[in-house]
Amino acid sequence: xxxxxxxxxxxxxxxxxxxxxxxxxxxxxxxxxxxxxxxxxxxxxxxxxxxxxxxxxxxxxxxxxxxxxxxxxxxxxxxxxxxxxxxxxxxxxxxxxxxxxxxxxxxxxxxxxxxxxxxxxxxxxxxxxxxxxxxxxxxxxxxxxxxxxxxxxxxxxxxxxxxxxxxxxxxxxxxxxxxxxxxxxxxxxxxxxxxxxxxxxxxxxxxxxxxxxxxxxxxxxxxxxxxxxxxxxxxxxxxxxxxxxxxxxxxxxxxxxxxxxxxxxxxxxxxxxxxxxxxxxxxxxxxxxxxxxxxxxxxxxxxxxxxxxxxxxxxxxxxxxxxxxxxxxxxxxxxxxxxxxxxxxxxxxxxxxxxxxxxxxxxxxxxxxxxxxxxxxxxxxxxxxxxxxxxxxxxxxxxxxxxxxxxxxxxxxxxxxxxxxxxxxxxxxxxxxxxxxxxxxxxxxxxxxxxxxxxxxxxxxxxxxxxxxxxxxxxxxxxxxxxxxxxxxxxxxxxxxxxxxxxxxxxxxxxxxxxxxxxxxxxxxxxxxxxxxxxxxxxxxxxxxxxxxxxxxxxxxxxxxxxxxxxxxxxxxxxxxxxxxxxxxxxxxxxxxxxxxxxxxxxxxxxxxxxxxxxxxxxxxxxxxxxxxxxxxxxxxxxxxxxx
RNA sequence: GCCGAGAUAGCUCAGGGGUAGAGCAUCCCGCUCGUAACGGGAAGGUCGUGGGUUCAAUUCCCAUUCUCGGCUCCA
Numbered sequence: 269x270x271x272x273x274x275x276x277x278x279x280x281x282x283x284x285x286x287x288x289x290x291x292x293x294x295x296x297x298x299x300x301x302x303x304x305x306x307x308x309x310x311x312x313x314x315x316x317x318x319x320x321x322x323x324x325x326x327x328x329x330x331x332x333x334x335x336x337x338x339x340x341x342x343x344x345x346x347x348x349x350x351x352x353x354x355x356x357x358x359x360x361x362x363x364x365x366x367x368x369x370x371x372x373x374x375x376x377x378x379x380x381x382x383x384x385x386x387x388x389x390x391x392x393x394x395x396x397x398x399x400x401x402x403x404x405x406x407x408x409x410x411x412x413x414x415x416x417x418x419x420x421x422x423x424x425x426x427x428x429x430x431x432x433x434x435x436x437x438x439x440x441x442x443x444x445x446x447x448x449x450x451x452x453x454x455x456x457x458x459x460x461x462x463x464x465x466x467x468x469x470x471x472x473x474x475x476x477x478x479x480x481x482x483x484x485x486x487x488x489x490x491x492x493x494x495x496x497x498x499x500x501x502x503x504x505x506x507x508x509x510x511x512x513x514x515x516x517x518x519x520x521x522x523x524x525x526x527x528x529x530x531x532x533x534x535x536x537x538x539x540x541x542x543x544x545x546x547x548x549x550x551x552x553x554x555x556x557x558x559x560x561x562x563x564x565x566x567x568x569x570x571x572x573x574x575x576x577x578x579x580x581x582x583x584x585x586x587x588x589x590x591x592x593x594x595x596x597x598x599x600x601x602x603x604x605x606x607x608x609x610x611x612x613x614x615x616x617x618x619x620x621x622x623x624x625x626x627x628x629x630x631x632x633x634x635x636x637x638x639x640x641x642x643x644x645x646x647x648x649x650x651x652x653x654x655x656x657x658x659x660x661x662x663x664x665x666x667x668x669x670x671x672x673x674x675x676x677x678x679x680x681x682x683x684x685x686x687x688x689x690x691x692x693x694x695x696x697x698x699x700x701x702x703x704x705x706x707x708x709x710x711x712x713x714x715x716x717x718x719x720x721x722x723x724x725x726x727x728x729x730x731x732x733x734x735x736x737x738x739x740x741x742x743x744x745x746x747x748x749x750x751x752x753x754x755x756x757x758x759x760x761x762x763x764x765x766x767x768x769x770x771x772x773x774x775x776x777x778x779x780x781x782x783x784x785x786x787x788x789x790x791x792x793x794x795x796x797x798x799x800x801x802x803x804x805x806x807x808x809x810x811x812x813x814x815x816x817x818x819x820x821x822x823x824x825x826x827x828x829x830x831x832x833x834x835x836x837x838x839x840x841x842x843x844x845x846x847x848x849x850x851x852x853x854x855x856x857x858x859x860x861x862x863x864x865x866x867x868x869x870x871x872x873x874x875x876x877x878x879x880x881x882x883x884x885x886x887x888x889x890x891x892x893x894x895x896x897x898x899x900x901x902x903x904x905x906x907x908x909x910x911x912x
Numbered sequence: 913g914c915c916g917a918g919a920u921a922g923c924u925c926a927g928g929g930g931u932a933g934a935g936c937a938u939c940c941c942g943c944u945c946g947u948a949a950c951g952g953g954a955a956g957g958u959c960g961u962g963g964g965u966u967c968a969a970u971u972c973c974c975a976u977u978c979u980c981g982g983c984u985c986c987a
Contacts, residue, residue: 470982471915482915526978604987638913824944859948873946891947
């Protein structure tokens, strides 16, 4: 009997029943068979060696497929385990999955001291074992048999896992001398793994539960070609160079002080310019889009947050209330701007004609993040949101959403983030009780968010169960220059706060109605955004943002007067920059300006003085030749205008 | 918060039971210079903080703070 196999190109071929993925691959082309790692059968990734008994649509997976990569890395985790077992007899294993970039294995090495120094030896062992081209073979085992195997081995983690599995659906995979509980799939043999790098070791709780024992998690990555590993390591190195914590220090953008407190960034003068430029840019765009700027205090009465519900949900895990000398007064550091904005909404009765009301504030909020979670500017305890709340009628949600999407995209485009996607976060349909708000409003809002995203041509993924408890949301992810994804802006629909604050408007029917609230922040937080921007452009900010746009460099002290004249002329035009009149050689001055990543250098010497010119040098590009100073200023002013 | 590693000059880092060292930055002197580091000199450190062991601690031990790598969490 034959089975009909349909291929991704739409063609259908017949094969004898029980045909293997590897045979299908060979029948398509020998080249494909050589690089085939796994096969997707009706959407499920499987081993190439597993027989196919029924009609199916299949796709041969290679390194270029996501499923191929994850299979490859999962198999690499097994190879790591095999190497560990060879080098550390008696080692116990937790889990070893593939992750976005590589794989890890959680292991219990007992009391043995173990650190990153040990990784090289394991790596060598892995390479040695890989060369053997051991086959990953799958075998069904009964629960009892599986239990017996790991009990005998003394691996209590595996036996715990087996306890939770159903008899009849348990499989082992074996390669070389290593056997693991695993549902697969795997690549055909270890020989595909040509390049191995173990990256780091970290603690990880067994099953992610802090009550459990902490295992050692060994992270690694592998590739089918040595060259690909080298490229990957190069990207890692590049990422290190671009680390915003490093550049933030070098370029004097921000700093932290133990005395001020962890997670509380200090913005230095140059960083402040950057930040304020971003603020001004968005402020302008928001005024154009019909937002009203507001300002609210950094603290608020505890009762404000009791009303909003934040106190109940986060109060205990937050900065503790501030007490005044007078009894009974309690204030909280503002963790959110929305309660304040709700109170602004309530300062006067609102008509349906007034809506939407859009209140915007660069509001600094304070949240008690766990100490281990703090990280540069991306995770801090005090940060400024480019926050705004749109109070609108239910029938305006979609239109407002579209407007917000436009604003977010303007921000991304203006800052050079060309690659972005969006996640539509929906309710968990199985568990509607978790959420607040009427069913029909949710359904409508979820539909309208999706429609709004589609109308603007956004590439979206919908994820169920990811909504906030108060409403569905749209989260934006950007890819930076190194291909890393960051979550930035967010737009969220909220039914809860209008209800809690009893917000109302009078409708055309002369009845009171409840507005819908939209929270939105295109940057997310200024701190996080600046961090991402630094890493995206490696500290080479676009001209309109650069803290120092120009360095004026006299060739020698003899030309300092002219240099000062040039510098003053630039200042008059609001051009930011420095005058380097140090007693140094021009090569040195250029080098320093290049290191500081200043976009333009104006070099002035004998020739320039005589002709009222400046010799222009661009950062990273070198000498651009001389032009008249006036001419340069004219061009520069056009070039440094903020986008809009 | 939890596990692990670390903290030495403004920065990057070396050293190690007998009260510290380099390069860069800083300051001074000389040079007056044409597109990525001019030469010489000086100054600069309670070796994160607090305890303990020791004749002696920056070094060993304990605690603590902060930083880093993860885990967990994230309005």
